[in-house]
Each structure stands twice: as C-alpha cells, then as structure tokens.
Amino acid sequence: MKVLRxxxxxxxxxxxxxxxxxxxxxxxxxxxxxxxxxxxxGDREAGPILLLHGEPTWSYLxxxxxxxxxxxxxxxxxxxxxxFGKSDKPANCDDxxxxxxxxxxxxxxxxxxxxxxTLFCQDWGGLIGLRLVAAFxxxxxxxxxxxxxxxxxxxxxxxxxAWRTFSQATPEFKTGRIVDGGCNRALTSAxxxxxxxxxxxxxxxxxxxxxxxxxxxxxxxxxxxxNRAAWVVLERFxxxxxxxxxxxxxxxGHLDAExxxxxxxxxxxxxxxxxxxxxxxxxxxxxLLDLILNFIAAQK
Amino acid sequence: MKVLRxxxxxxxxxxxxxxxxxxxxIADPSDxxxxxxxxxxxGPRDAPVVLMMHGEPSWSYLxxxxxxxxxxxxxxxxxxxxxxFGKSDKPTKKTDxSYARHVGWMRQWIEAIDLNNMTLVCQDWGSLIGLRLVADMxxxxxxxxxxxGGLPEGGPAPRAFAIWRAFSQWSPFFPIGKIxxxxxKRALSAAxxxxxxxxxxxxxxxxxxxxxxxFVPFENNVAIPDQKRAWQVFEQxxxxxxxxxxxxxxxxxxxxNRFIGRVPGTAGQPxxxxxxxxxxxxxxxQGFVDCILKVLSR
Numbered sequence: 001m002k003v004l005r006x007x008x009x010x011x012x013x014x015x016x017x018x019x020x021x022x023x024x025x026x027x028x029x030x031x032x033x034x035x036x037x038x039x040x041x042g043d044r045e046a047g048p049i050l051l052l053h054g055e056p057t058w059s060y061l062x063x064x065x066x067x068x069x070x071x072x073x074x075x076x077x078x079x080x081x082x083x084f085g086k087s088d089k090p091a092n093c094d095d096x097x098x099x100x101x102x103x104x105x106x107x108x109x110x111x112x113x114x115x116x117x118t119l120f121c122q123d124w125g126g127l128i129g130l131r132l133v134a135a136f137x138x139x140x141x142x143x144x145x146x147x148x149x150x151x152x153x154x155x156x157x158x159x160x161x162a163w164r165t166f167s168q169a170t171p172e173f174k175t176g177r178i179v180d181g182g183c184n185r186a187l188t189s190a191x192x193x194x195x196x197x198x199x200x201x202x203x204x205x206x207x208x209x210x211x212x213x214x215x216x217x218x219x220x221x222x223x224x225x226x227n228r229a230a231w232v233v234l235e236r237f238x239x240x241x242x243x244x245x246x247x248x249x250x251x252x253g254h255l256d257a258e259x260x261x262x263x264x265x266x267x268x269x270x271x272x273x274x275x276x277x278x279x280x281x282x283x284x285x286x287x288l289l290d291l292i293l294n295f296i297a298a299q300k
Numbered sequence: 301m302k303v304l305r306x307x308x309x310x311x312x313x314x315x316x317x318x319x320x321x322x323x324x325x326i327a328d329p330s331d332x333x334x335x336x337x338x339x340x341x342x343g344p345r346d347a348p349v350v351l352m353m354h355g356e357p358s359w360s361y362l363x364x365x366x367x368x369x370x371x372x373x374x375x376x377x378x379x380x381x382x383x384x385f386g387k388s389d390k391p392t393k394k395t396d397x398s399y400a401r402h403v404g405w406m407r408q409w410i411e412a413i414d415l416n417n418m419t420l421v422c423q424d425w426g427s428l429i430g431l432r433l434v435a436d437m438x439x440x441x442x443x444x445x446x447x448x449g450g451l452p453e454g455g456p457a458p459r460a461f462a463i464w465r466a467f468s469q470w471s472p473f474f475p476i477g478k479i480x481x482x483x484x485k486r487a488l489s490a491a492x493x494x495x496x497x498x499x500x501x502x503x504x505x506x507x508x509x510x511x512x513x514x515f516v517p518f519e520n521n522v523a524i525p526d527q528k529r530a531w532q533v534f535e536q537x538x539x540x541x542x543x544x545x546x547x548x549x550x551x552x553x554x555x556x557n558r559f560i561g562r563v564p565g566t567a568g569q570p571x572x573x574x575x576x577x578x579x580x581x582x583x584x585x586q587g588f589v590d591c592i593l594k595v596l597s598r
Contacts, residue, residue: 015519018462041463067467290472 001032002091004204010197011086017063017194021086024111028103031095036108037086038079042070047116047141049292051078052105054123054148056175056208057279058085060194064285065120065292072293074118079108081124083207085198093210098223101214102131109136118296120144120288122280123252124211127151133237134230142240142299143265144292146280149255151216152231153224159251164212173205182278184248191282234263241265242295244288246276253278301333304390306499311387314495317364321387326408328391328401337409338387342367343376348417348442350592352379353406355424355449357476357509358579359386361495365585366421366592373593378418380409382425384508386499394511399523402515403432410440419443421592423580424552425512427451434537435530443540443595446559447580447588448552451534453527457518460550465513474510476500485548485577492582534563540598541565544591549578570594 011017022040025033039059049069051062059078069076080087082104083096090096105128117140121129126148133140149156167173176192187195199205216223241263243256256273260266272291276283311317319340326335340352340360350370352363360379367377381388383405384397391397406429418441422430427449434441457465468474477493488496500506517523534541541563543556560566572591576583 015457016462016466018457018459018466020459064466064470067463068471068473070463071467071471072473285470286472289470293472 001095003032003034004089004091005035006086006089006198006200006204010200014060014194014197015190017060019066024108026082026104026107026111028100028107031100031104034082034088034090034104036079036082036088036104038077038108039066040075040077041066042075043073044075046073046075047118047296048075048077048114049118049120050114050129051076052119052121052125052129053078053081053084054125054127055211056084056173056178057195058198060085061279061281065281065289068289069292074296077114079105081105081128081207089204089207091203091206093206096207096210096214098127098214098216099226101128102135102226105132106135109139115139116141118142118144118292120146120292121148122146123148123278127215130234131226131230134233137233137237140239142242142295144242144244144295145256145259146244146288147246147249147252147278149252149258150227150230150234152227153216153219153221155217156215156252156255160215160217163251164215167209167212172202173209175199175205175208179279179282183282184275184277185283187282231262237263237265239265240269240295240299242269242291243271244274244280244291246278246280246283247273248276249278249280251278301328301331301396302392303333303335304392304505305336306387306390306501306505310498310501313491314361314498315491317361317495319367324409324412326405326412329404330401333391335383335389335391335405337380337383337389337405339378339380339409340367341376341378343371344374345376347374347376348419348596349415350375350377350596351415351418351420351430352377353420353422353426353430354379354382354385355426355428356512357385358424358480358496359499361386362579362581366581366589369586369589370592373596375596378415380406382406382429382508390505390508392504392507394507397508397511397515399428399515399517400526402429403436406433407436410437416440417442419445419592419596421445421588422449423447424449424578428516431534432526432530435533438533438537441539443542444565445542445544445592445595446556447544447574448546448549448555448578450552450555450558451527451530452517453531454520454524455518457516458551461513461516461518464551465516468510468513474503474506476506476509480579480582483549483578484582486583488582537563537565539565540569540595542569542591542595543571544574544588546576546578546580546583547573548576549580551578
C-alpha cells in the first residue's frame with residue numbers, strides 16, 4: 001500500500017486551530033500501520049466527548065467546540081479519519097472500504113480505552129461512529145447525532161445520489177469549496193483554505209473521492225450485512241440519544257425520524273431541527289454546544 | 301448605539317469595595333452617544349496619580365487590595381472601569397466595540413478629568429489600552445508598571461490564547477466570575493466571584509467582554525499599524541518602565557522580554573517576577589504595590 005503523509009507545513013497557517021497534535025498507529029485486517037492524528041484536550045480523567053467528522057472534512061470542523069467543552073470540564077477528542085486531516089492517506093481508492101474505516105477507528109478507540117463516551121457525530125462520523133457504538137455499546141454513555149444515518153442497502157434519497165454522481169464526475173475535488181457549499185453561511189477564505197490544507201494536490205484525495213461510493217445504498221454493497229447487524233444492537237441501545245439535524249441539509253437532513261423511531265434511547269428526548277445546512281458545526285456551533293452540554297448535564 | 305447601564309442594586313452586596321463611585325460622561329466619536337465612565341478616585345487630588353487599569357473580563361474591583369496601600373503611601377489612585385465593564389456603560393452590540401474605540405473612550409475620559417503626572421499600572425487589556433494611551437499622550441505620563449500584558453503587533457497567537465479566544469467566541473456560557481477564578485491561581489470566595497459577575501446581570505450585558513479577545517492584535521489584525529506606531533514611541537521612551545509579570549500565567553509568561561532592552565526606560569529598573577496567575581492582583585497585590593512604590597520612590 002502506498003501511503004501519503006501531508007507535510008506539516010501545509011497546516012502552518014491555521015490561526016484558529018491551536019490544538020496539540022496527538023498520533024497513534026492503527027491497523028485493521030491486512031492494512032499496514034497507519035498514523036492517525038487526533039486532538040485530545042482537557043482533563044484525562046473527565047468524561048470524554050468524541051467528536052467524529054465526515055466527508056470531506058477533518059477535526060478542524062470542531063475547532064469552535066473543543067475549547068468550550070474543555071472549559072465545561074470535559075475531555076474533548078477529535079480524530080482525523082484515515083485519508084483526512086493530519087492522518088495518513090493511502091494513495092489508491094481501493095485501499096479504502098467501509099470496513100477498513102470501522103476497523104481503523106475501532107483500533108484507535110480500543111488503544112485509548114475510552115469509556116463513558118459522549119458521541120457527537122455528523123456525516124461519515126455517524127456511519128462510522130454508530131458502528132463503533134454497535135461494536136462497543138458498553139463504552140458509550142450517550143449519543144448526539146446530526147445529519148447522518150446508518151444505511152443498510154436502501155436508497156437514502158435523491159440528494160445523496162446527486163452528490164455521489166458529482167463526487168465521481170468532477171475533474172477536481174475542491175474540498176474547501178464543497179464544505180463552503182454545504183454551509184448556510186459563507187466561509188472565510190482562511191476557513192476554505194483550512195479545509196483544503198490536508199490535500200496539497202489531487203493525489204492526496206483518494207479517501208475523499210472514495211467515500212461517497214462506500215455508503216451502503218444498494219443491496220449488493222459489501223457492508224449491508226454489517227450495518228444490519230449494527231442496527232440489531234442499536235435497536236436495543238437504551239442510553240440517551242439526541243438528534244439535532246439541520247433543517248436545510250438536503251442530503252441527509254430528513255433521516256432523523258428513522259433514528260428517533262428505531263433506537264429506544266431516543267424515546268422522550270428533546271429532539272430538534274436546527275437552522276443549519278449539512279455542516280451544522282459551521283452554521284450553529286454555539287447552539288450545538290448548548291445542546292450537547294445540556295444533554296450531558298440533564299443526566300447528572 | 302443601544303447602551304445598557306447595570307443597576308446600582310447589582311453592586312449592593314459587595315462589601316470589600318468601599319470606594320465612592322465617580323462618573324464622567326463622554327461622547328462616542330462615531331455617533332455622539334453619551335457613555336458614562338465610572339472610576340475610583342482616592343487620595344489627595346494634588347498628589348502624583350497612579351492610574352490602575354483593569355482588563356478582560358474584570359473591573360476596578362480587581363484593584364481593591366492595592367488602592368488603599370498606594371493611597372496610604374501618599375498617592376492619588378484613579379481606577380476606571382472600561383466601557384462595557386464594571387459600573388461603566390455597556391453598548392449592547394459587539395460591533396459597537398473596537399480596540400481603537402476603547403483607546404478613544406479612555407483618552408476622552410483622561411482629558412475630561414485632566415489627569416497628569418500619571419504612573420500607569422496595568423495588566424491584560426489594561427495594558428493594551430493603557431500603553432496606547434501613553435504613546436498617544438506621553439506628556440501626561442511619568443512612568444509605567446506593567447504586569448501580564450503587552451502591546452502585540454502581529455505574529456501567531458500563543459496556543460493558550462487561541463483556545464481562550466475560541467471559547468470566548470463560541471461558548472454558549474461565559475461565566476465571568478468563574479473565568480477570573482480560573483485565572484487567579486487561588487480559590488476566590490463565592491462573594492468575590494459574585495463581585496466579578498455583578499456588572500453583568502445577564503448575557504445581554506456581555507458584548508464587550510465577549511468580543512475583547514478577538515481584538516488582540518495577533519496575525520493580521522486591523523490594529524497592527526496602530527501598534528507599530530505606539531512601539532515607535534516606546535522605543536524612544538526614557539521614563540521609568542518596570543515589568544513585573546507572573547510566573548504562572550500561561551498566556552503572558554515571559555512577556556517582559558518584549559519590553560526590557562527595547563524600551564530605554566526599562567534600563568536599571570528592578571524588574572521582577574511575581575508569583576501568581578493571570579490576575580496577579582488577586583494573588584500578590586502587595587508584591588504589585590511594592591513594584592509601584594519602587595518606581596515612584598526613585
């Protein structure tokens with residue numbers, strides 16, 4: 001496997017991402033050891049809040065969350081998925097699969113031995129994060145879910161189909177512009193540059209290019225069985241689950257009802273729709289922080 | 301400009317701040333809005349003035365343990381509350397504030413009560429604003445005593461500061477008293493924490509406190525040309541300039557190295573390091589007072 005590593009200099013200009021870099025080597029199945037980057041701020045003894053990003057972002061997406069979560073007394077962890085951010089990037093599209101991603105993050109989670117986790121997930125952060133919950137339900141205390149789902153072989157709507165078509169057809173995969181387009185507000189040029197930073201050129205983008213093809217929206221997708229099995233666990237998950245989807249996410253914003261109905265821990269919670277597009281972390285950071293912190297506080 | 305005024309009753313339960321309030325009204329240069337500045341003014345009116353300037357997110361209460369001893373040594377102590385803080389008026393929108401406006405507001409206040417022969421004592425934003433006042437009106441100042449602050453002129457933000465800045469911008473909660481407590485390296489009493497919360501009955505009063513961190517001129521901030529002009533004055537400043545930073549402030553620790561040697565007036569001064577956190581006035585007020593009196597007695 002040919003593996004690329006984004007040079008540290010690519011991240012030198014980020015004035016709004018002051019977090020210390022942490023690294024762990026992860027492996028799954030037959031993959032070689034890959035260096036995974038993660039943010040880990042706050043008291044190591046405090047309850048961890050796991051912030052999982054998705055396509056085509058990185059932990060930069062949570063830069064506005066981490067300081068406030070730490071100030072509220074929590075430990076904030078935000079990993080970069082393999083192929084993204086400051087983590088290693090296998091160079092070929094074939095190097096990536098849904099099960100590889102779940103395996104890499106499972107290895108990271110178990111090496112750090114995180115427990116009593118509050119999960120916040122969005123986009124692929126949910127496709128992977130909810131699989132982690134299903135694999136290690138005892139490690140998770142509560143879930144806050146936004147703009148994501150766990151598909152198991154069925155269509156998730158025309159918005160996603162259009163996105164997948166675009167992702168494969170576009171000659172250049174402009175990650176910063178894509179994130180900007182998925183926000184209600186206009187990102188600054190510095191923020192767009194920060195989303196471009198992990199990818200010095202197209203050769204670094206195999207993981208980002210491949211992600212839309214890895215979503216199990218047809219019955220012949222190789223991860224359908226795994227996701228069906230995960231739903232069996234989630235349908236017995238009784239710890240608190242809150243959904244806060246963006247009311248203007250045209251790709252995934254309509255899928256909250258499925259989660260609310262199928263996960264027993266979602267019963268009776270104050271689910272809400274927020275005034276946000278797909279990248280809700282960019283549109284409504286303060287409101288999401290308020291929801292997360294109040295959700296945790298309500299159970300103490 | 302919509303302006304809030306904290307009701308006097310909010311300060312009624314503070315029993316360790318016995319100083320008579322003084323007020324001056326200034327006019328905001330942009331639209332003429334009247335803004336009331338509160339200040340402590342203790343000691344003989346004809347004595348040399350010690351100007352004690354607080355910063356984010358505190359108020360003149362910060363100097364309550366220092367005012368008495370400096371007055372007892374024969375000086376006049378004047379301690380204003382910045383606009384947006386303490387008992388001073390509080391514009392409600394973040395866009396009502398800027399670094400330049402803070403300097404302009406305080407300059408108007410100094411001219412209104414015509415302070416001269418001043419020794420600036422400052423920390424945090426008290427130094428960012430106070431040092432700009434010195435550079436703007438050098439003839440009114442006799443000396444400077446600086447702790448835990450500076451006059452940034454670009455460059456990357458220190459890591460601890462960048463985290464604090466992100467917290468101040470995006471946090472759904474902004475507990476002023478707890479923030480001071482966390483930066484004070486001792487456990488403040490519940491009454492002291494309440495005194496720091498007192499100027500802000502609710503979040504609508506906190507626009508000035510919320511926006512302050514984004515004004516610190518790191519990176520390519522709009523104030524950098526003003527800072528460089530101020531530095532040109534300090535590079536020629538021959539009057540006494542003493543640094544007494546804390547050993548335990550993660551944000552400003554070591555900041556004296558930007559002044560000592562570069563400001564001619566730092567030569568031969570008994571610079572020292574005080575033991576404490578960011579709010580040194582809460583950790584070692586007597587040590588800070590000793591530094592002031594050393595400068596004034598030379």
